[in-house]
Amino acid sequence: MARDRSRSRPILITDAAEDPEKEIRRREIRYVAMMLTRALCLIGGAMIVVSKPPLWGVWAILCVIGMVLLPWLAVILANDRPPKKRQHYTPPAEVPTQPSLPPAPHDRVIDAD
DSSP states (O other): OOOOHHHHSOOOGGGSOOOHHHHHHHHHHHHHHHHHHHHHHHHHHHHHHHHOOTTHHHHHHHHHHHHHHHHHHHHHHHHOOOOOOOOOOOOOOOOOOOOOOOOOOSSOOOOOO
């Protein structure tokens, strides 16, 4: 039975993938943080329009840009997974073969005499 050489190598714990539950949790936290920032842009934009501070138009445009771009970025980053680790292919080492002996002649007999 032929042995699978790829399974004969030990697996290093440092090469293991991140726990899927932890990865999803991290992505959810990033999504919620970005959506909270969007909500702050909405509230800040409303306050800027009502109070009309100096350069209120610039601040209002920045808030609108944040309200439009943040949901798009939040969805893209929430669905983004870490890249898969590239597996380097190492060809199996060639097994050195023993040099074969020349065939023994069958007609030659060695006697003790």
